[in-house]
Amino acid sequence: MLIDYFKERICAGGYVTLTNQEYDYVMEHFDKESIVNCFMVVFASNRSKASVFKDITLEKVEAKYKKLVNSTNDYINTDGAEILMKHQYNFGINNCLGVIQLGHYYNDVSNYFHIENRMNCGGYDRISPSQIWNGEGLIDKEWMKLLRGFLSPLFRSVNDKRQITVHEYRFCFRLSSTVYSAAQFKPEVAKIIIEKFSRNGNVIDFSSGWGDRLAGFHASSNGTFYFGADPNQALQEGYTEQMLRYKSWGSTKQSVIVKLPAEDVKWGEYKYFDLVFTSPPYFATELYAKGETFEELQSWSRYKEYEVWRDKFLFKSIENIIPSLSTQATFAINIFDINIKKEVYHVCEDLYNFMQSKGFNYKGYVGMRMKQKPKNIDDNKNKSYMASYYVEPIWIFSNY
Numbered sequence: 001m002l003i004d005y006f007k008e009r010i011c012a013g014g015y016v017t018l019t020n021q022e023y024d025y026v027m028e029h030f031d032k033e034s035i036v037n038c039f040m041v042v043f044a045s046n047r048s049k050a051s052v053f054k055d056i057t058l059e060k061v062e063a064k065y066k067k068l069v070n071s072t073n074d075y076i077n078t079d080g081a082e083i084l085m086k087h088q089y090n091f092g093i094n095n096c097l098g099v100i101q102l103g104h105y106y107n108d109v110s111n112y113f114h115i116e117n118r119m120n121c122g123g124y125d126r127i128s129p130s131q132i133w134n135g136e137g138l139i140d141k142e143w144m145k146l147l148r149g150f151l152s153p154l155f156r157s158v159n160d161k162r163q164i165t166v167h168e169y170r171f172c173f174r175l176s177s178t179v180y181s182a183a184q185f186k187p188e189v190a191k192i193i194i195e196k197f198s199r200n201g202n203v204i205d206f207s208s209g210w211g212d213r214l215a216g217f218h219a220s221s222n223g224t225f226y227f228g229a230d231p232n233q234a235l236q237e238g239y240t241e242q243m244l245r246y247k248s249w250g251s252t253k254q255s256v257i258v259k260l261p262a263e264d265v266k267w268g269e270y271k272y273f274d275l276v277f278t279s280p281p282y283f284a285t286e287l288y289a290k291g292e293t294f295e296e297l298q299s300w301s302r303y304k305e306y307e308v309w310r311d312k313f314l315f316k317s318i319e320n321i322i323p324s325l326s327t328q329a330t331f332a333i334n335i336f337d338i339n340i341k342k343e344v345y346h347v348c349e350d351l352y353n354f355m356q357s358k359g360f361n362y363k364g365y366v367g368m369r370m371k372q373k374p375k376n377i378d379d380n381k382n383k384s385y386m387a388s389y390y391v392e393p394i395w396i397f398s399n400y
Contacts, residue, residue, distance in 0.1 A: 099391055
């Protein structure tokens with residue numbers, strides 16, 4: 001009976017959708033185990049392999065890009081509120097230089113060009129959004145087990161809308177216990193960082209990733225030349241289109257992205273960069289280009305142990321870049337301590353010590369505000385927590 005009920009509510013994409021009334025009916029008349037089991041059966045046998053990922057039009061991308069160019073957002077006023085991070089750090093991280101309010105509005109400016117590759121990226125212990133949706137490379141029994149973890153958020157309290165639409169499926173990609181969704185770096189944040197920390201507009205990004213900082217660079221008021229690197233050759237077509245589109249929409253800035261691992265690039269052939277701004281891979285957290293012919297060029301594949309990855313990828317890349325810098329240059333690096341299989345790797349403290357050894361001064365951090373949800377704790381403590389600012393750090397170092 002429940003399977004038939006779900007089958008009658010399959011949308012054009014082949015997956016089940018439920019209105020508020022239908023959702024409440026199901027939750028009131030059936031137990032959650034039966035609901036999830038029946039939903040999995042209908043989803044697996046009827047849904048289309050057509051993408052459920054965000055549908056972005058080029059017209060909307062152009063409009064958002066031009067709006068980003070004209071935006072004048074800055075640090076927000078925290079009024080002395082407590083600033084919290086996910087991890088505790090042993091080195092002196094005091095001196096928050098400012099907090100940037102996060103939003104997803106401008107993500108399309110870069111996501112349009114790279115969404116397919118981003119959805120193909122999985123994590124060390126979870127599969128990619130594309131793989132859970134299509135079941136490719138998985139035997140049925142294995143896929144059904146993973147689907148349970150993917151679909152279960154639809155029927156938990158986290159689905160506060162009490163309905164199932166395309167939006168709720170996308171919601172599962174972020175909350176699922178079996179799927180890893182590679183995050184974007186917010187183009188708006190990138191624009192603010194470049195405008196605040198670059199004097200001459202010459203920027204190095206040694207992990208260009210999903211093109212988010214490239215987008216922020218082209219939208220910035222002061223950008224001159226962006227020199228990026230990324231070994232994932234599947235991204236090059238997107239980079240090329242991205243740069244051509246921005247130019248057709250009015251950008252006069254120059255940008256180049258080489259198809260090499262950062263530690264192999266001859267950065268010294270270019271001079272006078274005054275900002276190194278990046279968000280490098282978090283060791284083996286995200287498995288970029290897994291299964292592709294150029295997987296072996298990725299840092300997680302090249303360097304299997306954390307200390308080797310740290311020294312031969314992260315530190316070597318930074319060391320090779322230093323001769324390309326001006327006498328007044330800044331590093332802005334977005335990274336936090338890495339947690340894999342319950343083991344914490346203290347990359348931030350290691351980075352702090354390394355930068356000090358190379359003559360760079362720690363200036364503080366810029367906090368990117370992250371969304372908070374109430375905790376199941378004492379009301380007074382919860383009020384205090386919700387009044388704080390929960391941030392992800394961009395560490396700032398300079399040679400002056």
